Amino acid sequence: MIDKDEKLLAGLDEVDWAGMEHAYGSAQDVPGHIRTLCGNDEAARQRASSHLGSSIFHQGTRYQASPFAVPFLAQIAVAGPAAAREDTMWLLTRLAVDWHDEYDVTTGINVAGWRAAAAEFEPAELLRWYEEQLAVEKDAEKRAELQEARVWVAAGNSFDSRWSALQAYDAVLAELPNLLALLDDADACLRTRIAYLLAWFPEFAATSLPRLVALAAQEKDPVTAATALLATGLLGPPSAAEDITPYLDAADPLMRWAAATSLTRLAGLDESPVGPALLGRTVTELTAAAHSTFEHLTDYCEGDLHGHIERTLHALPPTTDPVAVREALDACLPRIARDRSGTRTRRAIEQLFPAPLPHSAPQYADLAEAQQQLLDDLASHHHAWVIRSTADWLRKLNLPYSQEALRAFTGAHPQL
Secondary structure (H helix, E strand, O other), X not given: OOOHHHHHOOOHHXXXXXHOEEOOEEOOOHHHHHHHHOOOOHHHHHHHHHHHHHHOEEOOEEOOOHHHHHHHHHHHHHHOOHHHHHHHHHHHHHHHHOOHHHHOOOOOOOHHHHHHHHHOOOHHHHHHHHHHHHHHOOOHHHHHHHHHHHHHHHOOOOOOHHHHHHHHHHHHXXXXXXXXXXXXXXXXXXXXXXXXXXXXXXHHHHHHXXXXXXXXXXXXXXXXHHHHHHHHHHHOOHHXXXXXXXXXXXXXXXXXXXXXXXHHHHHOOOOOOOOHHHHHHHHHHHHHHHOOOOOOOOOHHHHOHHHHHHHHHHOOOOOOOHHHHHHHHHHHOOOOOOOOOOHHHHHHHHHHOOOOOOXXXXXXXXXXXXXXXXXXXXXXXXXXXXXXXXXXXXXXXOOOOOHHHHHHHHOOOOOO
């Protein structure tokens, strides 16, 4: 009798993993970790997931083994054990697009530009260059170095990270027809993850866009629906504005924000139907969102909704009402609790506390509203390392400089 996991991972042992590399050397351990994802030991599964996340995707870098792992991860995402499916979708997304959601979240991903840049460093091009160098190099030591590099390139490797990343991206692209089944999955988290993943594949838009429009219309989960609507805006042609505009009147504020964000992207396209009146309406919704606290968030910008709003506002056409844009940006400034990079946090501290407070520091209630909001967000910041990196600065400003002290100063409840 054939075990169901054996069928799920058919062909796993036929890949020459030992002949490939990942971040820590030989990739011969990859099939074992992939199998462990399907096991019943939750702690072991978590360790396997973590190891894969740091070996075939190490701080954004993809390796020789990365694209070969994709088909098996896709199988697990579609038909694997429930405990493994969402984490596997997260890993597939990272393998495909790294953190392009931060860089391209207002415009959509420029795959054509990526392909053009990567083509200059594909192994065939590099191999030709090394052979030209070897043909003229006389120094024995330099020839040995060139020959070693040539052998590595001849094995299908490239020194350019854009090329290796594109191999993983294309591997995920090839699996999208099968992964589309997740749009109908009973698990809302999986529907959300596939809607988010599809946003970064414009080459698949002819197939995915109608499905995303339908998902946004029928989905009951607000995060899934908003994720699908944003994906529609990132992928859609100008005509997609017709599908998106009605959501500016949605009851759910997350959907209104998603519609305004999507329309802003479409407004920047040639022959866009998003005129001044509609653009003004989108700014109104973005401003309302900037002043709001949301119960639910999407994965875009790692959940940093106010950072996402800032990026969207900066992408508006220059003819947009500057007063309205300034109001929205000012509202976003202190909302830094989900700022993963720390850039927004440092900017907010600099602008809202340009000079140290008196040594006899005022009470929290005596501070300006924006200053209070910033300290509230620092107290509840989701990335503790950001607070640690700004501790000396906060101390010099005569402000509390640890999250415990910030929570005490602001009267916030301790984090659980």
